[in-house]
Amino acid sequence: MKKFSSRIYMGLVFLFLYIPIFVLIANSFNASKSRTVWTGFTLDWYVKLFHNETILKSLLNTLIIALIASVFATLLGTLAAIGIYNMKKFTRTLVINISYLPIINPEIVTGVSLMLLFVALHIELGYVTLILAHITFCVPYVILNVLPKLRQMDNSLYEAALDLGCTPTLAFRKVVIPEIMPGIMTGFLMSITYSIDDFVISYFTHGATSQTLPITIFSMTRRKVSPEVNALSALLFVAILVVMIIMNVSEMRKLPEDQRRRAAKKAAKKGGCA
């Protein structure tokens, strides 16, 4: 009985989360422009979507900006994390706290402050400012992911490499980088995701010609009737679903290996106790 009621509860919450999305998807096949009357099945909106140059261009913009910004953010963030790791305790805490500011701060404040900066520096709002802004809010996420990996790393590995005749650069490349690689990758992926999804900061730093997809969506939703938005959301939903399934499946594959390792560890511990 208890299990049953909890099932119902979960079902209701998920219904709440998914109904709006399904309504959008259903409407994307609706021949009528109205969002509430069903007049027949059509794929017209999809065709229109792929002929809508503003949308296609802004999609391209989004991807380019996300890629450039994430690459730079990853580089900067990794270097910053290494710098922070080697600092003295007081400066380290200070710098860490400062670098977390864009995460804690409401997005709108970050967006507005960057806009003020660009205006004060007389940089015209456009691609450059968008990329700079995106790098700025992505860097903290990279630091956040790389720093723990640096802490986990055994420093003696690096020293051993030096003792065995590596130059510091070579030791860094051959020892430190592989050790922190998972953190760098997660940071990079997070940056891409946040950059693609960001609306608020882009809204304040974009120029007239450099629209990203979320900004185009925003201007489309302001018009009362724009069924292409429905088609677009359906496509995005499917894309995200596919990405998530792929991620989960690959994780599941890794899992048995993990479990085996864990079991081995446990056995070893038990042996040690006995």
Add this chain to the structure above:
Amino acid sequence: MAWMIIFMIVPLLLIAVFAFTTTVPCDRDGNRLDEEEAAEIIAEEQAYWEENEIPLDERESAVVEKTIFTVQNILEVNKYMPTMLNSIWMALVATLICLLIGYPLAFMISRMHFVSQKMMLMLVMLPMWMNFLLRTYAWMTLLERNGLINRFFGLFGIGPFEMINTQGAVILGMIYNYLPYMILPLYSVMTKIDNTTIEAAQDLGAGRFNVLGRIIVPLSAPGITSGITAVFIPSVSTFIISRMLGGGTNMLIGDLIDLQFLGNAYNPNLGSAISLVLMVFILLCMSITNAFDNEDKEGGMLL
């Protein structure tokens, strides 16, 4: 490092500078003019230039803009106190409802079989990955005056209800958009609660409420605080949700700031002052919640 200084600290300092300054018209010697005087002089100049057809690059106005220090902007924020309190109140309601909905759900998920846990988490995160504009747009469709919900009620002969452009709609939008932010940190601390701990409490005679109040809630406290901050901060500073679902009648702090920078009431100085107040308010909130859970910060890592 230099990057961080340029793009993180300087912009915030700029906000502070803008918040405490305003531009006023002055003459070339730096003496302050009042608005009317300045307007008069400019009008005279314009007329003179036009008359003598002086080329654009030779026109030099006797009136220049000068930036002066003032606390006027900060004081003026006071005028918008009702709006600010309103947004804080709405965000609080949304956060509370998120907690009430999310807490049992997170607990249920954390007690499930490992594989179903993964599945459920995916289901929670999936809507989060959709752009929030699209999600909010979906609610516009549902809540409209002749939208689906009103039609549904119409089948039973009730309604139509005025749902969009109300405070309730904005709060609903906040809950819908930020519910996953509440569930995920809660879930991540709850998976760490061992079933045996709960069983031990039950064996020792604790009733349902005792188990909940003495075991589960204290052990999930870090998740609760990070969930609350993860929902409250975006809710209090949002401006799109209120614009799309509130129809511009329910102004929030975010709308106010937006209006000062990109809207009709162009006044970056006042906008900065409001931003500064918002920022200080949120940093205060953060330090209060941080004081609650100093030892464990893992709850927020999932985000």
